[in-house]
Amino acid sequence: MSNTVGITPGVGIIGIFQFVKYKSWFALAEYVDNAIDSYLKNREALDKTQEGYRLLIDIDINVEENYIRITDNAAGISGDDLERALRMAVRPPVRTGLSEFGMGMKAASCWFSPKWYIETQALGEDVRRKVIFDVNQIVENETSELDTNPVPSPLGAHFTNIHLGEVFSMPTQSAIAKIREHLTSIYRDFIREDKFMSRVVITVNAKPLKYKAPSVLVMHPYADKSAEPIEWRKELDFTCAGGQRVTGFAAIYPTAKTKEAGFALLRRGRVVEGSFDEPYRPTKIFGTPGSFYSQRIYGELHLDDFAASFTKDGVKWEDAEEDFLVRLKAAMKGPGIDLLKQANGMRMKESSAGGSGNGQNGSAGGGKGGTQPSGNGSPGNGGASGGNGGSPEPGGQDGGTSGNAGSNTQGAGGGSSGGQASPGALHQSLSRPSQSRFGHSMLL
Numbered sequence: 001m002s003n004t005v006g007i008t009p010g011v012g013i014i015g016i017f018q019f020v021k022y023k024s025w026f027a028l029a030e031y032v033d034n035a036i037d038s039y040l041k042n043r044e045a046l047d048k049t050q051e052g053y054r055l056l057i058d059i060d061i062n063v064e065e066n067y068i069r070i071t072d073n074a075a076g077i078s079g080d081d082l083e084r085a086l087r088m089a090v091r092p093p094v095r096t097g098l099s100e101f102g103m104g105m106k107a108a109s110c111w112f113s114p115k116w117y118i119e120t121q122a123l124g125e126d127v128r129r130k131v132i133f134d135v136n137q138i139v140e141n142e143t144s145e146l147d148t149n150p151v152p153s154p155l156g157a158h159f160t161n162i163h164l165g166e167v168f169s170m171p172t173q174s175a176i177a178k179i180r181e182h183l184t185s186i187y188r189d190f191i192r193e194d195k196f197m198s199r200v201v202i203t204v205n206a207k208p209l210k211y212k213a214p215s216v217l218v219m220h221p222y223a224d225k226s227a228e229p230i231e232w233r234k235e236l237d238f239t240c241a242g243g244q245r246v247t248g249f250a251a252i253y254p255t256a257k258t259k260e261a262g263f264a265l266l267r268r269g270r271v272v273e274g275s276f277d278e279p280y281r282p283t284k285i286f287g288t289p290g291s292f293y294s295q296r297i298y299g300e301l302h303l304d305d306f307a308a309s310f311t312k313d314g315v316k317w318e319d320a321e322e323d324f325l326v327r328l329k330a331a332m333k334g335p336g337i338d339l340l341k342q343a344n345g346m347r348m349k350e351s352s353a354g355g356s357g358n359g360q361n362g363s364a365g366g367g368k369g370g371t372q373p374s375g376n377g378s379p380g381n382g383g384a385s386g387g388n389g390g391s392p393e394p395g396g397q398d399g400g401t402s403g404n405a406g407s408n409t410q411g412a413g414g415g416s417s418g419g420q421a422s423p424g425a426l427h428q429s430l431s432r433p434s435q436s437r438f439g440h441s442m443l444l
Contacts, residue, residue, distance in 0.1 A: 013088055015139040017110035024171055025182035025275070026313040027111055030104035031070040031162060032057055032183065032202060033270065036190060038074035038160075039200070045123060046075060049158070057202045059183075061176050068112060068164040076122035076158045079129065082148060086118070086131060105162075107311070110135055113164035123158040127151065176205065178276075184209040185275035189266065214260070214298060217252040222345030234339055236301070236331045241323045244306055250299035250332050250339055252346075257295060262286065264300050265315055272308045273315055284325045285332070296343050301328070 039046060039055040047053050060069040077085050088106060109116045114135045121128040129148040137143065171179060183202065184191070188211040190200040202209045217232040233251035240246065253261060262279025264271045274280035279298070286294040307316040317324070332339045 009088060011088075011142055011144055012139050014106065014110050014133075014135055017107045018114075018135075018168065020107055020111050020311065022108065022111050022311060023182075023313065024175065025179045025186065026311060027108040028059055028068075028070070028179065029183065029186055029270075030108040031059075031072075032187060034105055035072035035074045035160070036187075036200065036270075038072075038076070042075035042123060046158075049123070049156070053199075055200045057200070058206070059202070059204045061171055061179075061205055063170055063173070063176075066165070066167055066170055068167055070162045070164075071159065073159050076125075076160055077118075077120045077129075078122040078125060079127065079148075079150075081122075082120070082129060082131070086146075104311075109133065109162065109164060111168075113167050115166050116162065116164045118160065118162050120160040121153050121157045124155075126153060126155040128153040128157070180204045180207065180209065181276045182278075184211050185264065186271040187211075188264075188271065189269040214251075214257075215254050217254045217296075219346075222342055230337070232337065232339060232342055234332065234337055236299070236328070238327050238331045240320055240327060242320050244303065244320065244324075246301055246303055246305075246324065246328070248299060248301040250297060252339060252343055253296045253298060257298070258290075261293075261295050261298050263298065266300060266302045267304055267306065267308050267315070269302075272303075272313065282321075282325055285329055292346070293340070293343055296346075297332075297339065 035055065035057045046055075055072065055074055057072045058070070060071075062068070086106065088103070105118075109118075110133070115133070117130060117132040119128060119130040127150045129150050131146050131148055133146070138146075183204065187200075187202060187209065191202060191209055192211045192213065218229050219232070220227040220229050233249055235247075235249050237245070237247045248266075250263075259277040260279065262274060262281035263285075264274040265280050266272065281294055286297065288294070303315060306320070308314065309316060315321075329340070333341065
């Protein structure tokens with residue numbers, strides 16, 4: 001009897017990837033990561049291939065024919081590297097870029113499709129290779145080697161083409177629109193013009209992704225109307241207790257953005273948490289859902305010193321998140337401008353300014369409640385509704401529910417004490433009633 005046991009994963013592991021907890025945009029991001037990583041590692045050589053070279057990554061989601069195809073013109077996969085790139089859990093020799101774990105492309109492909117292939121030609125080689133994966137046959141036959149099907153190809157070509165057939169769960173048209181929004185958010189640092197001068201172009205169904213930086217509130221400090229207006233954006237740079245450095249910025253939206261407010265967490269230039277309408281919005285900073293903070297404050301934080309999950313859809317905090325949040329909140333408050341104080345002060349000003357309506361046609365003149373947890377506000381004149389309960393700084397209890405409706409005919413403030421909060425009510429929305437809201441290297 002042997003005193004050792006084999007621990008090498010069998011080929012059956014590829015049949016398990018179908019059950020990985022991916023979201024479609026993070027699965028597609030695995031291919032984009034590889035293309036960008038290949039471009040960055042071979043940028044000098046690629047720039048010499050043609051004047052004005054740009055990295056082109058195209059994602060074609062064909063609902064009618066049930067396939068997804070991802071192509072790029074990065075440096076491709078060399079013959080020497082192809083075996084490593086297609087073996088499971090074999091990490092690339094250089095792991096400082098976006099290709100890190102040796103799992104992503106294979107896991108994402110098997111998650112999407114039972115039958116897929118990769119075709120590639122490396123920069124500087126005159127051979128293209130094609131490897132076909134039939135997951136069910138590989139698992140059933142315990143196939144450990146696949147043919148690379150090499151064929152001659154003109155020297156100078158460089159590309160990677162991945163074709164995912166018989167997709168398990170094909171995205172709907174509305175899902176494709178959401179995929180586009182998330183990928184735009186995830187790769188904002190690579191596609192915005194001020195970063196790479198448009199050298200990286202990502203398209204989904206032939207439509208280029210375009211990232212537009214959000215607007216920033218410009219106004220005087222809430223407590224001093226006579227002061228000069230300033231831009232309410234603050235650069236952040238602090239170090240956590242574990243030595244991890246965090247950089248980025250925090251800012252205030254000019255108007256409420258209920259879906260988008262919150263932080264995007266980036267690692268190595270790519271969002272790993274907080275993309276599009278799934279922002280990182282911890283209650284220690286933003287309070288409860290619907291609070292003024294959760295509608296107005298946003299930003300980007302670079303966490304290169306933290307680890308990410310192997311699906312790269314979240315930060316591996318271990319025990320560091322609480323310390324991170326304490327330091328983040330302190331950085332947002334001072335030194336310099338105090339974003340949290342300004343945001344809450346604006347809410348206070350809007351609350352006190354609310355009681356100016358004349359009651360005609362049910363206009364919203366009812367003032368919001370005060371900022372203390374009791375939620376008592378001054379009466380609004382002629383408002384269609386009474387004041388809302390107050391909102392303390394994050395970490396406290398919200399003031400309560402909306403007050404009683406004001407009288408449209410007599411112009412009196414609604415509710416006792418101008419919209420007094422109902423006892424015990426928690427976490428009410430503080431949005432203003434008048435405001436509408438309407439070829440590359442596969443090295444994973």
